[in-house]
Amino acid sequence: MIIVTGGAGFIGSNLVHQLNSIGEKNILVVDNLAPAPNLSGPKFLNLAGAVYADYMDKREFRALLKCGDFEGAKVRAILHQGACSNTLEDDGRYMMDNNFTYSKELLHFALEHRIPFVYASTAATYGASASFTEVPANERPLNVYGYSKLVFDNYVRRLMPEMKSTVVGLRYFNVYGPREQHKGRMASVLHHFTKQLKETGVIKMFEGSGGYADGEQRRDFVFVNDLCRINMFFTGLLPGEHAPKNVHAVVNAGTGEARTFKAVAEALMKVHGPGKIEYIPFPGDLKNRYQHFTQADITGLRNAGYTAPFTSLEEGTVETFKPL
Numbered sequence: 001m002i003i004v005t006g007g008a009g010f011i012g013s014n015l016v017h018q019l020n021s022i023g024e025k026n027i028l029v030v031d032n033l034a035p036a037p038n039l040s041g042p043k044f045l046n047l048a049g050a051v052y053a054d055y056m057d058k059r060e061f062r063a064l065l066k067c068g069d070f071e072g073a074k075v076r077a078i079l080h081q082g083a084c085s086n087t088l089e090d091d092g093r094y095m096m097d098n099n100f101t102y103s104k105e106l107l108h109f110a111l112e113h114r115i116p117f118v119y120a121s122t123a124a125t126y127g128a129s130a131s132f133t134e135v136p137a138n139e140r141p142l143n144v145y146g147y148s149k150l151v152f153d154n155y156v157r158r159l160m161p162e163m164k165s166t167v168v169g170l171r172y173f174n175v176y177g178p179r180e181q182h183k184g185r186m187a188s189v190l191h192h193f194t195k196q197l198k199e200t201g202v203i204k205m206f207e208g209s210g211g212y213a214d215g216e217q218r219r220d221f222v223f224v225n226d227l228c229r230i231n232m233f234f235t236g237l238l239p240g241e242h243a244p245k246n247v248h249a250v251v252n253a254g255t256g257e258a259r260t261f262k263a264v265a266e267a268l269m270k271v272h273g274p275g276k277i278e279y280i281p282f283p284g285d286l287k288n289r290y291q292h293f294t295q296a297d298i299t300g301l302r303n304a305g306y307t308a309p310f311t312s313l314e315e316g317t318v319e320t321f322k323p324l
Contacts, residue, residue, distance in 0.1 A: 002026065010175070016047065127143075128140040197268060220255055
């Protein structure tokens with residue numbers, strides 16, 4: 001069995017579909033499908049056409065894990081994507097339980113049974129920093145989401161000398177791709193720009209901020225299928241790929257190349273047709289919470305053994321809007 005937490009979400013559902021594409025069907029999907037004010041649609045639609053052995057609510061899964069119901073299960077890998085990823089969520093108690101305590105429970109289960117464990121961290125751990133190498137001096141989160149992920153990364157780091165199986169934390173940068181329509185405000189700019197372009201013919205982006213000119217803020221945009229491949233690589237699930245054994249790392253998962261928001265708009269117009277760009281004032285509620293520049297240093301990822309190239313923004317944009 002392969003366990004995918006957050007399996008109905010954006011990255012998790014793409015993982016399930018990618019696993020299906022290589023013939024993997026014995027998958028336990030874990031998620032929370034309760035209504036949430038930050039969601040703009042149901043997540044279950046992301047699993048349309050997917051094949052998996054079982055689905056379990058996150059609360060039931062945690063309870064069964066705690067009471068030992070999984071002790072006899074033959075688990076091949078755990079791909080832990082389940083988290084609250086709403087960067088505007090200020091409930092620290094909820095965030096720490098969901099992103100830290102839940103992750104600890106799974107980590108210790110994986111370590112005890114020597115199950116490869118790959119989990120989703122985030123570039124939000126860098127926050128106010130302009131340097132993106134995985135060292136404490138660069139880790140300055142601006143919100144409790146980034147903080148909760150950093151606390152778990154540091155917990156993993158402390159346990160690394162004792163680990164006897166693979167544990168890899170992947171600091172996702174600005175992820176885009178299919179199956180993110182439910183994410184509301186937290187969806188990628190490609191999703192928001194596409195909606196604007198189709199509805200009004202105008203793409204709205206922020207005026208100059210953070211020392212950058214209009215539309216010149218830069219992010220490391222990474223295609224979701226590349227992240228699926230990295231998850232599958234480190235858990236030994238990629239056919240024909242020999243993942244290194246007993247990897248213990250917290251590494252960046254981005255392309256290593258920052259692109260402007262203007263470049264995103266231009267890529268979208270090649271897919272959807274021409275439109276205009278309009279610049280709008282920078283929102284007050286994002287002040288001191290916004291990263292104007294991100295660019296993954298992927299030296300750590302390469303040193304951990306992952307060497308495949310990344311999908312370009314232009315190619316990924318085309319792939320994103322192909323019919324599913």
